[in-house]
Amino acid sequence: MTTQSSSDAQSASQSASRSDSKSDFQPDSQPDSQPNSPPASGHASALSLADAQALALRVAIPVDASETVPLRGALGRVLATDVHAPFDIPAYDNAAMDGYAFDGAELASAAPDGHVMLAVAGAAFAGRPFDGTVPAHGCIRIMTGAPMPAGCDTVIAQERVSTQADAIRFAARDVPRGANCRRAGEDLARGACALAAGRVLRTADLGLLASFGVASVAVRRRLRVAVFSTGDELREPGEPLAAGSLYDSNRPMLVAMLERLGVEPLDLGIVRDDPAALEAALRDAVAARADAVITSGGVSVGEADFTRDVMARLGDVTFASLALRPGRPLACGTLAPADGDTRPALFFGLPGNPVATAVTFHAIVRPALRAMAGARTPPPALHAALSTHALKKRAGRTEYLRGIATRDVDGTWRVAPAGSQSSASLSGLSAANCFIVLGHDAGNVDAGAPVDVLPFDGLI
Ligand code: AMP
Numbered sequence: 001m002t003t004q005s006s007s008d009a010q011s012a013s014q015s016a017s018r019s020d021s022k023s024d025f026q027p028d029s030q031p032d033s034q035p036n037s038p039p040a041s042g043h044a045s046a047l048s049l050a051d052a053q054a055l056a057l058r059v060a061i062p063v064d065a066s067e068t069v070p071l072r073g074a075l076g077r078v079l080a081t082d083v084h085a086p087f088d089i090p091a092y093d094n095a096a097m098d099g100y101a102f103d104g105a106e107l108a109s110a111a112p113d114g115h116v117m118l119a120v121a122g123a124a125f126a127g128r129p130f131d132g133t134v135p136a137h138g139c140i141r142i143m144t145g146a147p148m149p150a151g152c153d154t155v156i157a158q159e160r161v162s163t164q165a166d167a168i169r170f171a172a173r174d175v176p177r178g179a180n181c182r183r184a185g186e187d188l189a190r191g192a193c194a195l196a197a198g199r200v201l202r203t204a205d206l207g208l209l210a211s212f213g214v215a216s217v218a219v220r221r222r223l224r225v226a227v228f229s230t231g232d233e234l235r236e237p238g239e240p241l242a243a244g245s246l247y248d249s250n251r252p253m254l255v256a257m258l259e260r261l262g263v264e265p266l267d268l269g270i271v272r273d274d275p276a277a278l279e280a281a282l283r284d285a286v287a288a289r290a291d292a293v294i295t296s297g298g299v300s301v302g303e304a305d306f307t308r309d310v311m312a313r314l315g316d317v318t319f320a321s322l323a324l325r326p327g328r329p330l331a332c333g334t335l336a337p338a339d340g341d342t343r344p345a346l347f348f349g350l351p352g353n354p355v356a357t358a359v360t361f362h363a364i365v366r367p368a369l370r371a372m373a374g375a376r377t378p379p380p381a382l383h384a385a386l387s388t389h390a391l392k393k394r395a396g397r398t399e400y401l402r403g404i405a406t407r408d409v410d411g412t413w414r415v416a417p418a419g420s421q422s423s424a425s426l427s428g429l430s431a432a433n434c435f436i437v438l439g440h441d442a443g444n445v446d447a448g449a450p451v452d453v454l455p456f457d458g459l460i
């Protein structure tokens with residue numbers, strides 16, 4: 001770790017008496033909360049992350065409409081139905097390497113020195129089968145992927161034979177019967193379920209579907225999710241920064257996160273801290289038939305008062321103080337559907353501090369949107385790594401530190417906190433390659449102790 005916050009240095013001196021030389025790491029050098037924030041995380045009234053995730057999943061009703069899309073463009077889409085192999089894959093026995101194909105029974109005719117001699121009767125190439133008959137004590141030259149000729153079940157690799165005029169000679173022990181031959185149906189038998197409904201299509205899946213000869217696939221319809229930022233202090237790029245203002249970083253980040261999820265974002269811009277403007281923006285999002293609406297900012301206690309009134313008019317939204325750091329305030333629920341529509345829109349009011357926005361998105365919004373999209377995928381896997389630093393952690397809330405995980409020469413994964421852990425510090429999030437996830441019940445972590453890490457790779 002190259003950067004440490006001032007509080008790290010402070011806690012390093014406090015921990016000087018420890019046997020290890022590592023400093024204690026203070027997760028957040030600045031308090032998340034403003035003076036009028038909701039009760040501190042870990043407080044009895046705070047909602048645990050698991051309960052918040054369950055609350056979000058409860059209101060995330062999967063979409064059932066589907067559409068057929070070309071394979072090109074299906075990456076990341078959610079498969080609508082099971083897909084079965086329409087025929088054996090591979091469809092015919094074929095050579096797994098360049099060499100010579102023969103009937104494995106010939107191996108029994110090896111000379112006393114253990115060698116087999118076969119006459120070369122022809123050749124088979126991928127796309128150009130040998131359609132003759134392979135004579136007794138004969139073989140054919142065969143290339144990878146070429147169909148095995150009738151009566152042949154074994155291929156000897158070309159580098160294991162010596163060629164003599166129109167014959168080959170090789171040691172029988174070099175090739176067991178059946179070697180180097182890919183059997184029809186050995187990958188997938190006709191009718192086998194190759195991909196299950198709910199699968200989020202990956203690149204290899206598209207290759208697999210293409211091998212079935214299909215050019216298109218049925219997928220669930222794409223979610224449409226409206227995003228806007230709230231705050232009088234927020235500015236758009238190109239606008240001058242007046243004193244006390246800052247550029248809106250949450251919205252571009254959230255839009256990108258949604259794109260990563262295969263969701264169509266609907267960018268509704270910046271909404272001022274004004275109940276009428278907030279209500280109009282929410283009504284616009286619902287009228288645009290958004291499946292979900294994500295806002296950032298405006299849900300901390302001081303601001304939540306008017307947000308709460310607006311929400312009460314438009315839907316059924318719970319305001320929670322989360323036992324999660326960063327990411328204390330959260331509003332989650334549904335907005336009543338527009339006229340003529342039956343599905344309510346999901347609503348997530350995320351905290352305004354950018355790292356809190358990112359953490360609540362990944363921990364709460366992402367799984368809910370995945371479920372709503374019809375995806376049946378396991379949550380991203382946590383990995384174990386040894387913490388390079390002692391970490392201060394209060395039991396009774398989940399903490400997501402930003403970490404940099406690296407692999408030692410001896411193969412051990414270690415993780416160090418990445419720069420500033422302030423919930424406002426996007427540079428810390430940007431420098432990190434993983435979250436260090438300290439579970440709800442966990443307490444302080446000793447240097448060298450194992451912790452869970454959630455790699456960003458493909459996630460952020
Ligand atoms: P709030 O949740 O509205 O109380 O905002 C908490 C902090 O996050 C404040 O410092 C805001 O200025 C900041 N913030 C809120 N929204 C954004 C945004 N879209 N981009 C960057 N910072 C923001």
Ligand code: MG
Pocket residue numbers: 230231232297298303352
């Ligand atoms: Mg605000």
